[in-house]
Amino acid sequence: MINRIVKMEFDPEKVEKFLSNFEENKKKIRAFGGCYKLQLLQDQHNTNIFFTYSYWVDEPSLERYRNSELFKGVWEKTKVLFNAKPVAWSTTVVSSEG
Template identity: 85%
Template structure:
């Protein structure tokens, strides 16, 4: 299983627009083939910084999503709202809880 973490920092005036877009698309992303879970986290102190935390069955599932029309549409609406370059990590679980 792959865990994908993406840090995004938005113009403060664009946060509501981002949240609206996320709300509109979260169920589509969660139901995408290979997506096991999707969470949205907000920084406690810098409220214009968000993290998506998603679980994918494997690298190919994540890659299929990244090449999909769904991702391209969501990303096109999201990237214009940034005030800093996003940062992404793909991680593996090394120990169980």
């Protein structure tokens, strides 16, 4: 399984646009082949910083999503709202408790 973490920082006045776009597309992303789970987290102190955590069957599933029309449409609307370059990691679980 691949865990994809993406950190995104938005212009504070554009946060609502981001949240609206996320709400509009989250079910489609979760339903995309190979996606197990999708979470959106917000920094407690810097409320214009968000993280998406998505869980994928494998790297090819994640790549199919990243090359899909769904991703291209979501990303096109998201990237214009940033005030810093996003950072992304693909990770695997090494150890897990509970």
